[in-house]
Amino acid sequence: MTEPVAVPGTAVRLPVAVDVVALTVAGGDLMVLLATRALEPYRGRPCLPGGFVLDGETLPRAALRELAEETGVDAAGHLEQLATFGPLDRDPRGPVLSVAYLALSPFTGIPRGGGDATAAQWVPYADVPPLAFDHGTILAAGVERARAKLEYSGLATAFCPPEFTIADLRAVYEAVWGVRLDPRNFARKVTGTPGFLVPVATRTGRPGHPATLYRGIADPAAVVLNPPVMRP
Amino acid sequence: MTEPVAVPGTAVRLPVAVDVVALTVAGGDLMVLLATRALEPYRGRPCLPGGFVLDGETLPRAALRELAEETGVDAAGHLEQLATFGPLDRDPRGPVLSVAYLALSPFTGIPRGGGDATAAQWVPYADVPPLAFDHGTILAAGVERARAKLEYSGLATAFCPPEFTIADLRAVYEAVWGVRLDPRNFARKVTGTPGFLVPVATRTGRPGHPATLYRGIADPAAVVLNPPVMRP
DNA sequence: TCTGATGATGTCACTTTGACACAATCAACG
């Protein structure tokens, strides 16, 4: 017998989509990567990058593939699963399960629109228009996750280039949280957290006191800030 | 035209399962609700309660249904989505997506085994044997989520009966975290957090100083402990 | 009535935070 056991026939088989909340920080603003629907439904409406999982594909692979295909963005920074939405009442085509992912990366310039999306670009979170499907809900969940994780983990370095200053890191916190932080207390906190920042050089060549350049560690999400950095 | 748009044919359609990490506290121990596989694969092996989502069913409804069918447990306490696993390399029957849920409830005695599970019972977390599928990984994620959430939310009351004492609440923290907490500092912390506990009565009828009975609030996960309770 | 058990309240040193001032250093400008 070649197939001794099988999934019961009563089990529903659903198309599975991945949608990516890709965030970055630029110009003091928290930015969201948005695409535009090239096909029905919601044709022409802005949406999160994403698409259907293919046969034999894992979820994170599908998320990275859709991100690259639709926006040309290589999520080198950080990718984590966010939550799963659906399958009911979220797609006019019928029941669709959507596994949302959260991608954090340093700002690398304007993405190229490609694939089946007519355009893809970074948009300030405050200026995000109504999105297709339930992507507004997914985006809100992603931003809240990012905000919360900055408190108790070292994830903020995922937004930073390989080498960055304390001021750069503070700008990430200020953009994601939408608040102003005291530079001196912030520096005291992050430099006093063991295993968070590794000093690698001193930056000069611009006005002002020379700044220490730091490097994050390989897995910034593993850094535990205890006690956490607290938002005002 | 009755079907103007449809899910593309390249999209894979997957059977979707829900698996539930149901936790409670009894006798000073963190307890996990385990079922036993009645069918192949993994027949006879312990596993988490769960099963396949049916047509027209939402994910949380499926989780509650499987919990009731397999164990007779009514997850009145708290139910939240945990994470999604798969679809590859987790089920010998082929690709299966599993959406895991976390259920927290007060201890209500021995569950009745029913449905297609030959037995269901609360097992101390420390004594959990190897589980079927990837349920060991799922269980570990659920316990870690519960441990983390006790730090910064009021979720611990989900483990408690409608009325409870500070000592009861502290027993929850000690069981979930596996540590001993100072009773006086703990009481100072939780009673000093606004919106966490509502005193409702004074309990007498047993030796010792009369204890104040408290009631949790409707949505304990919404209570924010800032600064959080920290594990030693 | 005494005793042990249980829980509420209080004390104290130490740490961390929030809000400041100040010194150090460099590029750019005159």
Added chain:
DNA sequence: CGTTGATTGTGTCAAAGTGACATCATCAGA
């Protein structure tokens, strides 16, 4: 070449929170 403005590192201080501990209050049962 000195001055200026900008930027960053270090320091101070009061207030709040925490960990560790002692004491008191109250009740059931011996």
